[in-house]
Amino acid sequence: ADGAWRCHGALLFDAPDALAVFFATPATARPDTRAAYASLPVPLVFEIGRTELTMAELADVVGGDIIAIERWRAHEQNLLCVARVPAAPAWEITGRPSGNRLTVERIREMPLEPTRTDTPPATAQDASPDDAPRSLDALAVDLRFELPPTSIPLGELGALQPGAVIELQQGINQSVIHLVANGMLIGTGHLIAVGQKLGVRVATLTQPTPRER
Numbered sequence: 001a002d003g004a005w006r007c008h009g010a011l012l013f014d015a016p017d018a019l020a021v022f023f024a025t026p027a028t029a030r031p032d033t034r035a036a037y038a039s040l041p042v043p044l045v046f047e048i049g050r051t052e053l054t055m056a057e058l059a060d061v062v063g064g065d066i067i068a069i070e071r072w073r074a075h076e077q078n079l080l081c082v083a084r085v086p087a088a089p090a091w092e093i094t095g096r097p098s099g100n101r102l103t104v105e106r107i108r109e110m111p112l113e114p115t116r117t118d119t120p121p122a123t124a125q126d127a128s129p130d131d132a133p134r135s136l137d138a139l140a141v142d143l144r145f146e147l148p149p150t151s152i153p154l155g156e157l158g159a160l161q162p163g164a165v166i167e168l169q170q171g172i173n174q175s176v177i178h179l180v181a182n183g184m185l186i187g188t189g190h191l192i193a194v195g196q197k198l199g200v201r202v203a204t205l206t207q208p209t210p211r212e213r
Helices: 055-059 154-158
Strands: 041-044 046-054 066-068 071-075 078-085 091-098 101-109 140-146 150-153 165-167 177-181 184-194 197-205
Touching: 041 078, 041 154, 046 055, 046 066, 055 140, 066 184, 150 154, 150 165, 177 197
Parallel strands: none
Antiparallel strands: 041 150, 046 071, 046 078, 046 140, 066 197, 071 078, 078 091, 091 101, 101 165, 140 177, 177 184, 184 197
């Protein structure tokens, strides 16, 4: 080991880019997407709650009726609203409305839903033996009660934390509530409270446009 010797040297290439054959050049840094589109509005729709009706029950609803909200969230007697941000995975933003402001209580990622592949394809034997129309009166309809859509800039959404405040168009007690059946807006109403229960008094109903034949 004492007799070991070392030698230092250097390589000189005739071509200036010879090293590029062995060492890749670093990739050009991509611009920060959030910075480039910081002002891009991201729509948010806060849901107050939902109710399941049959098709027959929904067809009987008229202006002035009160529809009870069967499923809604609360914390320490405060109503909570939930908005979902479409992403992979999706975000769920839970907020507490007060006046025309909503204070963010929680932000969490939603678990990815597994893709179902075990549903057998329909066969000729599954079809009805006749062409008689099926009764759809008992068909379940998912009715959601939503605040009017709002939006938040992409830059603010990326930095959103519990305790942040989101401005609403109106206070929740004065706000128009959207009635959304199976994803389609069918009317509007106003939030009311009866004891410990919540409901929406129907103000307007929009009949679906008949499909062109």
